[in-house]
Amino acid sequence: MNSLKHEQAVSELDSSDPAVRVKALRFIKNHIIGNKTKKDLYIRLHVIPKLVKFFKAKDTVDSQVQIQAAIVLGSFAYGGEENVTEIVKHDAVKPLLECISLQNDPRLIEAAARALKAIYKCPTADKNDIFVDYHLRDLITLLNPDALNPKTDRERIASIHTAELAATIIARCCDTNEQQMQIANAGAFPALVNLLTCGFSKAQEAALDALAYLCRENPEFGKAIVETKSETSDSPVKIMLNLILDKSPTMRLIAAKCRAKAIGEYSDDVTLIVLPTLVKLLDEKGPVREEAPHVLAYLIRDNEELQKAACDSDAVPKLADFVTHVVDQESLYYDPVGDGDKLKENALMALAAISSLTDDGRKLVVEAKIIPHIVAAMSHRSYGIRAAACQCTRSLSRSINILRTSLVDAGIATPLFKLLSDESTDVQTTACATLCNLVLDFSPMKRMIMELGGIEKLVELVHSPDNTLRLNAIWALKNLVYQAESEIKEAVMKVLTYQTMENLISDQETDIQEQALNLLRNLACTRQHDIEEVFKGLSESRLMNVIENKLHWWNEEIIKQVLYVINNIATGNERHKSAIMNRANILKYILTYMGHTNPEIRVVAMWVVINLSWMEDKSASSQVRVQKLREMGFEEKVKSMTNDDNLDVRERVKTALNQFSQGTIPAKPLSINSTRSRDKNSKRL
Template identity: 30%
Template structure:
């Protein structure tokens, strides 16, 4: 066993020895230089220690000098590029140093060289650099010449086909980059490679197309309409789902077709999707596949079915998928599956279950009844791995859409506790959005968790969310408050109003997002839901609420927003004393008469409903209110509406007219 001092001594000897080899690269004799380069190559190939030592001795500047010298012969250039490629296959630190030395730019210039062997050596270097972790892949897009030239190189040789496709697949990450490849005819250039019999060529071609298509409708549409030798490209891709091919090719082909389906470039009902892609991904989830394939298969499956109810139903009954995915959560042998693999399996399982259960009650029931899912999900919401926490919460969110399960399974598990803890401690907005969305469902009237959540300080927490810069957190904040206010006790309503404040209420009522505005109006409607509450709240906040009502009814808002606002007025009109705030406001009365004759029948119904509450003859002061409303021609307008063919409107009008004293 070597001592530390002995190791240091050996390293010093290596360093001194390697310095000689580096110094020998300064010779002007090209034949000798070629020999010296081969010696350096033999030293660094297969040894990260030698790579690091040679770089410490200054081999990179020497190689760059050779590569940029106009008189370097092709054989010397090739050998220099090969040595650079070997150095790139070392450690991340080695690659970082190569980047800092500007090697990438020099090697990209080499792509234009007339000597094919040198050009290919440069390509192999760039491939190694671009597929490495944390590589600055955007560098190939900085020079407008590089990408078009790379695409032209695709047809040169098997080496250029493999390397260029791999480089472009690794570097294509943004919509601008995807569309740059599209404009430079990458699709037809890659299409021919899909029919290659060489897996190491068709795989990177597939990977590049998958990267181009990912969440890009324009590229997906172009791929779906493209043909190669009169055959649609997406059909050629579907042929690569064959079981006899390597799983990585099958998975990449499936991912590419998933993108086309999600972008609606091909129909989700297309037999390719239903009978090829879906079964392939389900097959990849089986126990006999590798952990990598099981994770990738479940994640791709989740992406495929996430937005289509029929695909969710089909997936749920395909080849025992639900118990297969549940087995991801029951990994007992940690020696066979290290902690990272266990976490990846958990994340993939929760993602798949979240997608499959997004819309169907029966599927949710099957998933929830799969033991021990609820326990695993509850524990995973506190997992040290962020991705596992996020996937678990999103799965819980899908399952929490079930009315039946909120009343049963959710009652048996205190899932609201880790969710509230996430809102109190989490910094990630994505996780906070998922957690607050789930809590909104747990705050519905029939949920047994509602009282616990309210008692644990949810009002203050959700009021804070309404002040977030994140639109989705604001929406969930006001949504949660709306659910808490529904049929709640007066003290909860008072707390909501006190914590939210009228200034924030007005900010929410002027929010650009229609959903936020609708939920804020829903909150107001729930706050003003019983006669006693209506009078108490209006006595304190009548000026602000009436101002908000006028502002919205006058504003440029969709009909559903104005309908909700008119319903708030109808609630106010149901109060004992609150009616006076409408009757004393001529602007509001004019608005009511305007909406009684509006072309949108829902707005007419809401306006007449409000009039009904104002003129109800059994309530005190009805005669006086009826007389005043007659002055605003309300009675005549009601009579004119008796000709309506809309049954609900007709009944409301008929009831209102019966209240008027003759």
């Protein structure tokens, strides 16, 4: 490549003549637009630091030079992550942010905003500079097209385009709740809602996108949007619903996304307008169809009624076709414009959402005959597809019937187990969460996972630096020993060790503490032999110290799980009961928690009393135990609970009072297993 003319253009940037500089910048601009090879050449010729200098010395540099320099920087930024890294390295972001001030030429503002839009498109770009000084204020101001005082129609269109750029930058700077808060406090909501009524589709789309990102995982902000009034006095809900009916597929998609993420109310509108619109968009081509399943998944993920509505709207067959045919270039669904991998990933996520809460959704997915394709997707080159396939399997595994038949027949165990060693932590985490459901009380799958080395792998993941992965690993181990034979419990603890479990019970993460206590609860469940193994593994004194230390915690889930552990130990023999009875502080805590405001805690505390007061043979030792409970005030406390407002508590009170009375037939001791499923919507036992 003859680079002499390009080297000359770079050298001319050092000229003191503004006209020479502008000519050189236009030459560079014309050669690098859409040409990665030329961009790489100019980066090697160190053009970027020269461009940045024009902004740092803005008082002595012609505005036309700065405008052209901003355009060139923007073109470089559109060249990919490596180029953005190079731009950031030379400290170009701060000077570009200085350029969006209203004090500057509107053409410079637009060029700088375009460059910032390209820079912030890169996910690794640092967004912190935008929240320093007055830059965020300037950005919010630009959302109002009148801020630039347009005099002509052409200037008006240019100012609206600048507002569009500002909205896009905002959408890309909402990564954290703190960033959302800062942008909202700067006045973004009314400015963005007003931009929705500007009449220019690209600006409206950008405003919708910004609102959607501002309210992502933030229902408080969704409510704030609903209450924001536009300059036309129309409500944001009405404006969005009108845009959902727009003739442009892109507008309909972005309006539906904003409606889904920003506003949690008006469910009739969602069912009657938003959901059918998204399902119809699955028939579009290119990027719109690619994104529609993702928005659909977000909309219905935690809503059983909307999942049923999605089933009724024939969404499952369409999504299933994407999963089975998208890689086939001869297929009707091959789209050279769109991203096939992303479409398959989003389709799998939508199917996971549809089947997450209802058996009807799971049945439709099975009837679509795509489970073999879901299993195959676990070995896909794209980590996003692998994670989505895991999520889909996780939803389907909530049905025991599907787990026993379709998933096992499709050979789910081996590819799922391999994903525990995936190069992506996200994939490992989702695979581990899926495994939680597969190792419950379905013996063949549990045995298969163990034979593949599942115990060793899960114990390895317990020590991961990623807290979510650690949580899922201990959760899976807890489920593995749920209602398990003694040999399985012993096999797990041989690898995990009781010392590690004790450390996890004192972990910095409360969720991990809870699941470690759940594991202890399941280990000490069902058989006296199992309780004895726990006593041997930890020793009586260490076990009781763990229990006593955790009983003083404020966290209700921790309290509940510790009480379950005590309850299961109290179902053991006289030695096991005595270990509890010999700890006065433990007994005092139990007595206190009998009056807890949480009825679940009162129920468990009552079960502990029932098991501690149980006298199978009315031996001298059991009578001494019951007498000690009386002396500590347990019988009086139970009597005071006869009118408890919770039915389960009242039933347990009757049983306990019978056992405190002489000559009555005692209730059988009851040990209680811990929560079974990894899924947050599962019933806790």
